[in-house]
Amino acid sequence: MKCLLLPIKGTYYYHNIEFITESLIVDQPVFLVAEKQNKFDLNAIQIWAFVGNKSILLGYIPRQKTSLIHFLKNINCLFKTTLYQIYSNKKLELKISLYYSISIKQQFYFYWWFISRKLQQIYYGKNYYE
Numbered sequence: 001m002k003c004l005l006l007p008i009k010g011t012y013y014y015h016n017i018e019f020i021t022e023s024l025i026v027d028q029p030v031f032l033v034a035e036k037q038n039k040f041d042l043n044a045i046q047i048w049a050f051v052g053n054k055s056i057l058l059g060y061i062p063r064q065k066t067s068l069i070h071f072l073k074n075i076n077c078l079f080k081t082t083l084y085q086i087y088s089n090k091k092l093e094l095k096i097s098l099y100y101s102i103s104i105k106q107q108f109y110f111y112w113w114f115i116s117r118k119l120q121q122i123y124y125g126k127n128y129y130e
Contacts, residue, residue, distance in 0.1 A: 005098075011058065071113060088127060
């Protein structure tokens with residue numbers, strides 16, 4: 001099983017940082033939800049956590065990694081997503097860890113997907129997926 005560490009984007013919108021940092025714990029499960037109605041990024045993925053009996057939006061997966069995360073979710077390789085780091089010094093910084101495992105056959109599909117994506121970027125221009 002492999003692990004991918006990612007920062008959570010969009011945390012600078014939070015005003016009650018003390019509540020967030022006191023409520024969350026490292027290794028707490030977080031949940032990924034595709035936000036298809038996002039007008040800025042059609043591939044946006046939200047990161048949610050449960051605090052008590054409420055769910056709170058922590059932020060978003062970085063735009064450069066959303067295609068990869070969608071791919072891992074589509075082939076059922078994403079096993080566990082947890083909060084990895086909580087840091088607060090005037091602004092809130094959070095990181096998550098994504099645990100995944102890919103078989104040899106799935107690795108072949110991944111490399112095919114990656115190469116086809118790069119070819120489409122070359123053909124359609126640099127910002128085709130951004």
